[in-house]
Structure formats: C-alpha cells, structure tokens
Amino acid sequence: MGNHTLLFLPLLLILSITTTISAHNITEILSDNPDYSQYNNFLSQTKLADEINSRQTITVLVLNNAAFSSITSKHPLSVVKNVLSLLILLDYFDNTKLHQITNGTTISTTLFQTTGNAQNSVGSVNITDIKGGKVAFGSAAPGSKLDSTYTKSIKQIPYNISVLEINAPIIAPGILTAPPPSSDVNITALIEKAGCKTFATLISTNGLIKTFQSTADKGLTIFAPNDEAFKARGVPDLNKLTNAEIVSLLQYHAAAKYLPVGSLKTTKDPITTLATNGAGKFDYTVSVAGDSVTLHTGVDSSRIADTILDSTPLSIYSVDSVLLPPELFAKSPSPAPAPEPVGAPTPTPASAPSPVADSPSPLPASPPAPVDGGPVGAPADAPSSAGHSSSEKSAGVHVKASAVLTFTVTALSAFVVSTVFMS
Numbered sequence: 001m002g003n004h005t006l007l008f009l010p011l012l013l014i015l016s017i018t019t020t021i022s023a024h025n026i027t028e029i030l031s032d033n034p035d036y037s038q039y040n041n042f043l044s045q046t047k048l049a050d051e052i053n054s055r056q057t058i059t060v061l062v063l064n065n066a067a068f069s070s071i072t073s074k075h076p077l078s079v080v081k082n083v084l085s086l087l088i089l090l091d092y093f094d095n096t097k098l099h100q101i102t103n104g105t106t107i108s109t110t111l112f113q114t115t116g117n118a119q120n121s122v123g124s125v126n127i128t129d130i131k132g133g134k135v136a137f138g139s140a141a142p143g144s145k146l147d148s149t150y151t152k153s154i155k156q157i158p159y160n161i162s163v164l165e166i167n168a169p170i171i172a173p174g175i176l177t178a179p180p181p182s183s184d185v186n187i188t189a190l191i192e193k194a195g196c197k198t199f200a201t202l203i204s205t206n207g208l209i210k211t212f213q214s215t216a217d218k219g220l221t222i223f224a225p226n227d228e229a230f231k232a233r234g235v236p237d238l239n240k241l242t243n244a245e246i247v248s249l250l251q252y253h254a255a256a257k258y259l260p261v262g263s264l265k266t267t268k269d270p271i272t273t274l275a276t277n278g279a280g281k282f283d284y285t286v287s288v289a290g291d292s293v294t295l296h297t298g299v300d301s302s303r304i305a306d307t308i309l310d311s312t313p314l315s316i317y318s319v320d321s322v323l324l325p326p327e328l329f330a331k332s333p334s335p336a337p338a339p340e341p342v343g344a345p346t347p348t349p350a351s352a353p354s355p356v357a358d359s360p361s362p363l364p365a366s367p368p369a370p371v372d373g374g375p376v377g378a379p380a381d382a383p384s385s386a387g388h389s390s391s392e393k394s395a396g397v398h399v400k401a402s403a404v405l406t407f408t409v410t411a412l413s414a415f416v417v418s419t420v421f422m423s
C-alpha cells in the first residue's frame with residue numbers, strides 16, 4: 001500500500017507469476033451434449049463458468065434441460081445463480097470416490113458458501129450412499145431431504161475437475177426466495193460501510209452515483225479505493241485536477257459489465273472502463289497470483305482488497321490504491337509496462353525485486369528526488385532510447401498532480417521504468 005514506485009523489467013515479466021491459466025473449460029466440456037445446453041448457457045450468463053475454470057479440484061453437478069427448467073422458468077437470474085453455485089462442489093468426486101465415501105456419508109463445501117450469501121451449513125451439500133448402490137445429494141442444512149440422485153458421469157480430468165449428472169436441483173432452505181439484490185442496493189451506503197468513504201463522497205458530489213445506480217442492473221463493476229488509498233503518498237492532489245479530469249478518474253474506477261472474481265481471474269483482454277472513449281483507452285490489465293488479483297494501469301497497480309458485493313450483475317470491490325490512468329497521469333504514447341501481450345504474465349510491484357542494481361542504472365545520473373515535489377524529467381544523459389526518452393520526459397511534465405520523477409533506461413532490450421509520485 002502506498003507504494004507508488006513501480007519497477008518493471010521485461011525479464012521479470014517473463015519470469016514472474018503467471019496468470020492462472022486453467023486446464024479445463026466447462027463450457028467446452030458441456031457443449032458436446034445438447035441436453036445440457038440450458039445449464040451451460042446459464043453458467044456463462046452468471047459467469048460461473050469463469051469461476052469453475054479458474055479453480056482446481058472441483059466437481060460440477062449438472063442438470064439436463066428438463067430437470068433444470070423447473071428453476072429457470074420460475075426464478076430470476078440471481079436465484080438461478082445461487083442454485084447453480086450450490087451444484088459446484090469445491091472438492092473432487094468421481095464415480096469411484098462417490099461410492100467409497102467413508103461411513104457412507106460426507107459434507108462438501110460448494111461455491112455458494114464462498115459468496116457470502118450462505119449462513120452456516122446452507123452453502124454445503126450432504127452426499128450419502130444409499131441402498132442399492134445409489135448416491136444421493138441434499139442440502140447440508142439440518143432437516144433437509146436428500147432429494148437429488150447421481151445419474152451418470154459426464155467427464156473427468158483427474159483430479160482437477162469432475163462433471164457428473166444428477167436428476168434434480170439441490171434446494172437449500174431459503175435459496176429460492178432470496179430477493180434479487182442489485183436493483184435496490186444503495187451503492188453509496190455499501191461503499192461507505194466498506195471503508196471507502198472518500199470515494200463514496202467523490203462519486204456523490206460529482207454525480208457519478210446516478211450513472212452507477214442506473215447501470216447497476218445492466219452489468220457494472222466498481223473498484224472503490226479505500227480511504228487509506230487516498231491518503232497514500234503519491235496520490236494526485238484532486239484540487240489540481242479539472243472537473244472533467246476528476247470525472248474521468250472516477251469513471252476509470254468502474255467497468256460497464258459484471259466481473260465477478262472468477263471473470264477477473266480468467267480475463268485475457270484489458271478491462272475497458274466507463275472512462276474509455278474515442279480519445280483514450282482508459283483501461284487496465286489484470287494479473288493473478290494465487291487468490292490475489294491485481295490491476296495494472298500502466299502508471300500504477302492496485303491489489304483488489306475485498307469483495308464488497310457480488311450480486312449478478314453488479315460487483316463491487318475495494319482496492320488498495322487509487323487507479324491512475326496513463327491518459328491523465330502520463331502522456332507517454334505507449335506507457336511502458338502496458339499494454340501487456342494478451343495472456344502474458346504480469347509482475348506485481350510487490351513481487352518485483354528491485355531490478356535497479358542488476359541493470360545499467362540511470363540512478364547515478366539522476367538528480368536527487370526533489371523535496372518540493374516539483375516535476376523532474378528524465379536525466380538528459382540517461383542511457384535511454386530516443387523514443388522513450390522524450391516521451392517519458394514529457395510524462396513527468398504533463399502529470400498534473402505532481403508526479404515527479406520519471407526515468408527510463410533501455411538496455412539489452414530491457415527497460416526499467418520507475419515513476420515516483422510525491423505529494
């Protein structure tokens with residue numbers, strides 16, 4: 001947090017954490033059989049397909065179109081999503097394992113448990129071997145019946161994913177009657193409560209909240225910087241920005257589509273934002289390291305700290321840093337670390353050991369960091385390539401909000417860009 005010094009090295013790009021590339025694709029697995037077309041379709045609509053693909057050790061209990069229609073014909077998408085989430089087990093069960101459950105009964109956690117919508121055992125499933133070699137499933141909530149039966153195996157990739165067919169949905173108490181949440185969510189209140197008061201105030205006073213509220217039911221993702229993020233060193237002084245720039249900066253913190261964590265983890269393309277327009281890309285790339293998801297703007301990076309809300313089609317996250325678009329904070333035509341090649345591994349600043357010592361460093365030639373926060377361009381004698389030198393130099397000057405030290409080094413086709421903002 002508060003680290004606005006970014007060090008990028010192409011070598012590290014290659015060597016560091018790889019974006020999770022899943023070995024399975026549930027959409028493809030199910031596309032072979034038209035009996036599962038509805039189920040498959042809803043996995044995509046709810047983005048649960050991304051969630052499944054981004055996980056290892058998972059079992060998907062599939063319903064054929066006839067069995068699934070009892071849910072889809074009567075209930076809103078939010079309910080369908082919850083029902084589907086309860087059919088995605090966070091463990092690996094194939095035909096053999098189902099019939100060898102110790103003591104004939106076990107409980108498995110499901111994806112529904114991870115959504116925060118499930119209390120106690122409502123997000124878990126009871127799997128029990130019953131007489132005649134059959135295997136039955138039911139909610140793990142007390143008093144639930146084992147109403148669902150295993151019918152056949154569809155596909156296994158041991159021990160990553162197992163896809164099994166069951167004959168009926170697993171219904172946990174209350175799961176069918178939960179109201180669709182996003183339509184009446186008070187976004188400001190929610191964000192405030194999650195420790196993002198400054199951002200909540202900014203989107204209210206600048207009128208952004210109206211846009212957010214009106215697009216919330218069409219697909220919207222908000223990345224709300226927490227209050228510490230606005231206090232961090234290097235955050236631009238908003239008083240020095242024009243109103244239009246502040247609005248762009250705020251719009252930059254939202255995307256006009258639903259992006260739950262699974263989708264963020266599997267996304268290959270840069271995420272375009274509400275600020276994206278003909279004049280600027282205003283996008284960012286995503287890198288994944290285990291459970292940690294980081295957004296890279298080209299100027300800075302921000303880890304996703306918390307999921308504040310995941311309610312199809314609205315997702316809200318808190319992020320550790322204010323996202324700074326290159327379009328406002330570095331006028332360089334091609335900001336050094338971005339755009340990433342599609343699917344390329346991306347380093348997080350935290351993971352990047354200081355490369356300065358290992359490379360032909362411009363540091364000896366650099367003037368000391370200014371105390372007054374005035375802009376300083378790249379040192380004239382830095383061994384930078386002509387192309388980068390001028391653009392990076394002007395970047396330092398153009399940064400409205402006191403970006404201060406920018407230098408570029410190009411050597412052995414590697415370059416280090418360090419941007420230091422001071423407030």
Ligand SMILES: *[C@@H]1O[C@H](CO)[C@@H](O)[C@H](O)[C@H]1NC(C)=O
Nearest residue numbers: 025026027028029031053266
């Ligand atoms: C999964 O397969 C579907 C259908 O074949 C394809 O459209 C989709 O792009 C694939 N997803 C990924 C993440 O590769």
Ligand SMILES: *[C@@H]1O[C@H](CO)[C@@H](O)[C@H](O)[C@H]1NC(C)=O
Nearest residue numbers: 100101102103104105106107
């Ligand atoms: C199986 O049952 C025995 C006896 O009731 C019990 O001690 C043991 O903990 C059970 N094992 C599991 C995995 O539940």
Ligand SMILES: *[C@@H]1O[C@H](CO)[C@@H](O)[C@H](O)[C@H]1NC(C)=O
Nearest residue numbers: 105106107126127128144146
């Ligand atoms: C699963 O449900 C059955 C029937 O209600 C019950 O007898 C069994 O104890 C449950 N299994 C577990 C592990 O709680």
Ligand SMILES: *[C@@H]1O[C@H](CO)[C@@H](O)[C@H](O)[C@H]1NC(C)=O
Nearest residue numbers: 021022023056157158159160
């Ligand atoms: C299982 O998943 C891991 C990690 O994604 C992958 O390396 C491995 O190849 C997968 N196994 C199979 C059989 O696809």
Ligand SMILES: *[C@@H]1O[C@H](CO)[C@@H](O)[C@H](O)[C@H]1NC(C)=O
Nearest residue numbers: 185186187188189190192200
């Ligand atoms: C939403 O919450 C904010 C802050 O708690 C409050 O000021 C505002 O009136 C609420 N809006 C609606 C429409 O209830």
